[in-house]
Amino acid sequence: MRAAMRRHAAIAVMTALAVTVTACGSSDSDTSDGSGDTYTIGVVNSTTGALGAVGQQEAKGMQLAVEEINAAGGVKGRKLKLEEVDDQGSVNLTTAGFKKLATETKVPIVLGPGISANAKAVAPLADQYGVTQILLVAQPEVANGTKHVFEVPLPGKANSEAMVNYAKEQGAKSAAIIWANNPYGQAGNTDVTNAAKAAGIDIVNSEGFDPGKFDFTAQAGKAAAADPDAIFLYGAGGSSDALVLKNVAATGYEGLIIGDLAYSSDFIPETAGGNAADKVVSLTAVDYGNPDEKTKKFLDAYKAKFGEAPSVLSTYAYVSVQLTAAAIEKAPEYTGEELSKAIESLNFESIVGKLAYTPEWRGGPNADAFKPVTFKNGEYAVPNQG
Amino acid sequence: MRIIDLLVSGLTLGAIYALVALGFHLVYRMTGVLDFAQGDKVIIGGLLGLTLVRQGLDTILLVALLVLIAGLLLGIAYDALVILPTQNNGHIATIAATVGIMLVFANGGHLIWGPDGKPFPPVHRGVLEIGEMRIGYQDLLIWVVVIGVAIGLALLLGRSRVGRGMVAAATDPLAAQAVGINVSRMRAIAFALAFGLAALAGVLVAPITLAGGTLGTALTLKGFTGAVLGGLASTRGVIVGAVLLGVIESELAAVIPNSYVDPIVLIALIIVLLVMPNGLFGLRRQRLA
Numbered sequence: 001m002r003a004a005m006r007r008h009a010a011i012a013v014m015t016a017l018a019v020t021v022t023a024c025g026s027s028d029s030d031t032s033d034g035s036g037d038t039y040t041i042g043v044v045n046s047t048t049g050a051l052g053a054v055g056q057q058e059a060k061g062m063q064l065a066v067e068e069i070n071a072a073g074g075v076k077g078r079k080l081k082l083e084e085v086d087d088q089g090s091v092n093l094t095t096a097g098f099k100k101l102a103t104e105t106k107v108p109i110v111l112g113p114g115i116s117a118n119a120k121a122v123a124p125l126a127d128q129y130g131v132t133q134i135l136l137v138a139q140p141e142v143a144n145g146t147k148h149v150f151e152v153p154l155p156g157k158a159n160s161e162a163m164v165n166y167a168k169e170q171g172a173k174s175a176a177i178i179w180a181n182n183p184y185g186q187a188g189n190t191d192v193t194n195a196a197k198a199a200g201i202d203i204v205n206s207e208g209f210d211p212g213k214f215d216f217t218a219q220a221g222k223a224a225a226a227d228p229d230a231i232f233l234y235g236a237g238g239s240s241d242a243l244v245l246k247n248v249a250a251t252g253y254e255g256l257i258i259g260d261l262a263y264s265s266d267f268i269p270e271t272a273g274g275n276a277a278d279k280v281v282s283l284t285a286v287d288y289g290n291p292d293e294k295t296k297k298f299l300d301a302y303k304a305k306f307g308e309a310p311s312v313l314s315t316y317a318y319v320s321v322q323l324t325a326a327a328i329e330k331a332p333e334y335t336g337e338e339l340s341k342a343i344e345s346l347n348f349e350s351i352v353g354k355l356a357y358t359p360e361w362r363g364g365p366n367a368d369a370f371k372p373v374t375f376k377n378g379e380y381a382v383p384n385q386g
Numbered sequence: 387m388r389i390i391d392l393l394v395s396g397l398t399l400g401a402i403y404a405l406v407a408l409g410f411h412l413v414y415r416m417t418g419v420l421d422f423a424q425g426d427k428v429i430i431g432g433l434l435g436l437t438l439v440r441q442g443l444d445t446i447l448l449v450a451l452l453v454l455i456a457g458l459l460l461g462i463a464y465d466a467l468v469i470l471p472t473q474n475n476g477h478i479a480t481i482a483a484t485v486g487i488m489l490v491f492a493n494g495g496h497l498i499w500g501p502d503g504k505p506f507p508p509v510h511r512g513v514l515e516i517g518e519m520r521i522g523y524q525d526l527l528i529w530v531v532v533i534g535v536a537i538g539l540a541l542l543l544g545r546s547r548v549g550r551g552m553v554a555a556a557t558d559p560l561a562a563q564a565v566g567i568n569v570s571r572m573r574a575i576a577f578a579l580a581f582g583l584a585a586l587a588g589v590l591v592a593p594i595t596l597a598g599g600t601l602g603t604a605l606t607l608k609g610f611t612g613a614v615l616g617g618l619a620s621t622r623g624v625i626v627g628a629v630l631l632g633v634i635e636s637e638l639a640a641v642i643p644n645s646y647v648d649p650i651v652l653i654a655l656i657i658v659l660l661v662m663p664n665g666l667f668g669l670r671r672q673r674l675a
Contacts, residue, residue, distance in 0.1 A: 208645055215398070217395040218644070271596065
């Protein structure tokens with residue numbers, strides 16, 4: 001009887017755990033709106049929780065950009081200051097954090113969030129509160145049609161098109177897809193499948209993987225057994241992506257392995273192993289393999305500060321602060337209305353491509369802005385364009 | 387060829403689940419408590435090991451030994467800070483406390499070491515090739531440790547005076563105290579052993595799962611599922627349940643879409659428990675009794 005009660009108690013606790021979303025507060029303090037000697041910029045980000053890796057990368061990019069701008073004298077003689085709210089990945093905390101920044105801290109501009117579900121929830125609030133918002137998600141449909149919402153990331157659909165275009169250039173006629181079973185990866189699977197169909201590439205196998213697991217032998221085996229000319233990998237932006245690549249390489253597959261931008265992360269060689277990393281070509285927003293002067297300066301500064309290469313997410317966040325600074329410089333007043341007008345008129349040339357917004361288009365640059373990158377001996381390299 | 391590969395990866399997956407399941411079993415048999423922080427203790431062990439490796443300690447067996455010792459000490463602290471204050475309020479309060487500390491471990495680990503999994507060196511690199519079968523030496527080591535721990539636990543709980551004292555203390559604390567068993571000490575030893583085992587497991591599995599990351603809760607759920615499937619009170623049942631879970635998951639993933647695997651496995655578990663409420667080996671024990 002007691003054993004049965006214990007078991008029931010355990011099941012009750014586990015059920016409660018499964019359905020409960022933990023939520024608690026955020027941290028912010030200042031109420032500056034641009035008067036005085038600083039411009040305060042709001043940030044809604046997920047630096048803790050299951051998707052904390054995303055937010056922490058973004059936070060680093062923003063931090064570096066603010067330091068660089070302030071070291072160079074700030075904007076219009078004033079320093080930039082970030083007022084950050086950690087939403088812990090929770091949609092409820094994102095909206096609560098945004099409202100707090102808009103009404104209590106009274107910032108005219110908010111950067112982030114970088115998670116699709118949170119971005120969708122919070123984007124309508126920007127127009128409601130008259131606050132400019134720069135999202136760090138790759139889904140233009142979230143921002144298109146709004147008055148005050150913009151996106152920096154290159155659209156996910158464009159990433160898929162770039163991957164398929166690369167495969168076609170290399171002569172691929174058939175392909176398999178292994179995709180992260182989350183909203184980002186699911187959208188990637190759909191986009192790659194559609195782009196492949198349009199390009200005449202036959203998809204012979206499509207398999208999802210759970211980013212919360214670590215053994216992907218089955219998915220890799222199924223993809224390799226279909227013997228395609230290329231295997232597309234659409235990751236989750238975490239270390240599980242590297243483990244998927246490791247498993248694919250372990251099958252002995254010798255065709256093309258083409259990854260989305262998640263596969264340009266600098267931890268890929270160490271986590272997947274050098275042999276596996278050398279085989280993947282990532283279509284990515286940052287030209288790690290052959291950077292121009294501006295990109296190289298950023299890559300070097302980031303590495304010097306944080307001891308690692310910036311991820312694409314860090315880079316988007318870095319660019320979002322630069323875009324904000326340019327908008328503040330151009331806008332006659334530090335208000336949401338004027339900042340949105342300024343951003344739309346800037347045609348800002350960034351290290352991830354030109355950010356050209358219109359009232360209809362609020363997404364990042366198109367497929368042409370993606371660059372192929374691979375690894376050689378653990379370092380970024382330009383792939384052999386055979 | 388692929389079936390053999392999947393069997394090897396399934397056995398390793400099951401062995402990893404078994405290391406967590408054995409922690410559940412150990413605590414349950416010795417204290418009557420279900421400790422849902424078991425998976426995150428494994429993650430903490432891996433991260434402690436990673437810290438030592440980053441400090442320049444490159445003999446992984448020595449790292450494992452140090453992490454084991456650290457785990458034993460953490461287990462004593464865990465008992466004093468988490469279990470002792472809640473135990474007088476009944477098992478539900480204690481179980482709730484372990485769920486709470488699971489979240490503390492998970493988020494604390496992210497804050498200190500970062501949220502993403504990190505590469506960890508194996509004890510021995512390379513693979514053993516037997517015909518078409520290729521088994522990583524790290525996989526072999528995990529299998530051997532699981533078997534060794536299972537034998538050790540069976541002997542401890544079934545044959546040793548201390549182990550019998552622990553079981554007695556868990557079954558009827560008042561009666562155990564009346565015959566001179568120090569119930570508090572027994573409980574502290576149980577949690578020390580469970581944390582030590584989890585920490586050691588963390589070092590062993592990190593080369594495969596990566597050190598850190600968000601795997602703790604998943605390990606807890608799978609370890610618990612394996613333990614319940616085999617029979618939480620039976621050492622042999624826990625091992626068989628966990629390994630069976632790993633192998634079935636692995637083989638199923640080869641023939642059906644990945645997203646269907648967990649639901650199918652968990653529905654199968656519910657059916658098994660409806661027919662055999664005490665798990666595969668729990669029922670057998672009852673029949674034998």
